[in-house]
Amino acid sequence: MSARMLVVHRRPPYGTSHAQDAMEAVLASAALGVEVAVAFVDDGVWQIVAGQHPGDTGLKDFVPAFRLLPELDVGPIWVERESLQRRGIGARQLLLPAQVIGARALARRLDLYPVVIEL
Amino acid sequence: MTADAAADTLHIVSRSPLATDALATCLRLSRAGSSVLLIEDAVYAALATVDVGRSLRALARRRVLVLGPDLLARCGSSPVLRPGVTVVDDGGFVDLVCDHARVRSWL
């Protein structure tokens, strides 16, 4: 299947199902041969901060599946610098090998993808 | 027009600018010259009286459109819009989607 899309993650991981839904769509699309890139923006950056332990909440621990992204050739994986800075998160705290990128540069990258979706 | 010209991108925002960061993020991650269509609760951003803070400058550098039926539902038939904002109907929404090479929603 020759298709390219970029999925933007803008929601934090547990309070709603958005992060989990988006991640499932990314993994399924990549497994089906879609060329998928991802960008973490706004509260979406919380999804890939290391050291999450949702066990006591009863919620599904779906975050480890993010580590499958490189294996499934999902990429590039971008994280917006401004979103990290605003939340006091350092690049070293991320559980993925993501490229930290400024908003202006990310805006140009987004326009290289015919389909950009947020789920 | 080159394939990645900013004018070829339509950004759709559907949340109130005072309730979420959807509009601010759309403007931060869109390029000057692109189009921004305000639908659903985002139509409030089209009103001249609404303080959208730092988004104001970026809005002035985009082509701003607002979905007519959603605006009429919320603001009646004679809302005072920011200068340069264009009202489109549902058919106009479809035309915008078709006339731009790329369409993105900021939810």
Place this chain on the structure above:
Amino acid sequence: MSTPAGSPRTLGLVVLSGPYQHQSADTALRFVRAALARGHRVSRVFFYADGVHVANRLAVVPADDRDLQRAWSTLASEHGVDLAVCVAAALRRGVIDAAEAARHGRDADNLAPGFRITGLGALAEMVRDADRVVVLGGGG
């Protein structure tokens, strides 16, 4: 752009939010009707996350409000629009067709006419085949 402005396009939609709670299922309906009226093809509407609740035929709506499920079913029967409901999102939320009900030992099904339950492959396919994909709902 490969085709001149004004020529028929193939459009795909994604609906992410539940009916009534959020306007997105109404917006999508208006968009599809307007697109068809302009001679475009709507290849698929993909219902994901809470958007799958639109496909529940057991919804009972007061007479003075719009019946979204029925409106979508009518759109499918009159215009052949493919209403694809994500299986993972739907089953979790109790939106289920006869085949899935039998498979999972449930005593009833509730998928509305004109909708079909399908995998996330339908989203990938739509991304590949449509000229434009419009995502509605979600957030918040």
